[in-house]
Amino acid sequence: DAGVTQSPTHLIKTRGQQVTLRCSPKSGHDTVSWYQQALGQGPQFIFQYYEEEERQRGNFPDRFSGHQFPNYSSELNVNALLLGDSALYLCASIGYNEQFFGPGTRLTVL
Amino acid sequence: ELKVEQNPLFLSMQEGKNYTIYCNYSTTSDRLYWYRQDPGKSLESLFVLLSNGAVKQEGRLMASLDTKARLSTLHITAAVHDLSATYFCAVDIYSGGGADGLTFGKGTHLIIQP
Numbered sequence: 001d002a003g004v005t006q007s008p009t010h011l012i013k014t015r016g017q018q019v020t021l022r023c024s025p026k027s028g029h030d031t032v033s034w035y036q037q038a039l040g041q042g043p044q045f046i047f048q049y050y051e052e053e054e055r056q057r058g059n060f061p062d063r064f065s066g067h068q069f070p071n072y073s074s075e076l077n078v079n080a081l082l083l084g085d086s087a088l089y090l091c092a093s094i095g096y097n098e099q100f101f102g103p104g105t106r107l108t109v110l
Numbered sequence: 111e112l113k114v115e116q117n118p119l120f121l122s123m124q125e126g127k128n129y130t131i132y133c134n135y136s137t138t139s140d141r142l143y144w145y146r147q148d149p150g151k152s153l154e155s156l157f158v159l160l161s162n163g164a165v166k167q168e169g170r171l172m173a174s175l176d177t178k179a180r181l182s183t184l185h186i187t188a189a190v191h192d193l194s195a196t197y198f199c200a201v202d203i204y205s206g207g208g209a210d211g212l213t214f215g216k217g218t219h220l221i222i223q224p
């Protein structure tokens with residue numbers, strides 16, 4: 001039984017570019033949340049996907065968008081990258097009274 | 111807006127000692143989570159507390175929840191070096207059931223020295 005997986009592990013982009021991050025939840029979990037964690041800070045909630053729709057959203061601009069596929073995997077897309085988007089991006093796989101986090105994708109924007 | 115405050119933010123302690131990390135939150139919530147994070151790593155789930163008076167223990171860590179005071183504590187007993195990490199508490203943003211986005215505290219950076 002695979003745990004939460006994310007890809008890629010690391011990514012380097014330049015300002016203005018676009019990036020796509022991917023997440024596969026744990027077997028049996030159908031809900032995925034995405035978080036951004038800047039260095040030295042707590043994670044910040046970006047949005048949550050359930051039944052292929054965005055169900056909740058945190059305080060992030062429209063440059064951040066997502067998608068969920070029929071197999072419950074999810075993508076996070078960030079357009080027009082800014083230096084401030086450099087962070088660890090975490091995916092949470094959500095079950096009944098549990099939220100397990102993937103290993104994360106470290107995004108560096110130059 | 112839900113706010114979650116942890117204290118202390120930094121804690122240096124000796125092995126064998128006991129200490130408590132506090133987590134206060136500003137509005138009613140259904141669930142409170144504790145996570146551990148090692149440097150450069152992701153979040154490891156420690157505890158989920160679901161009701162007033164809930165207490166959970168795993169090894170040298172014990173977590174409790176007082177929903178009336180909007181306070182959770184993470185108690186460390188007879189600390190060992192391996193417990194050095196950053197500890198986060200997190201609370202559901204939206205109350206009323208379902209699995210929701212979490213609001214995290216800033217974390218407590220814990221260093222345990224021999």
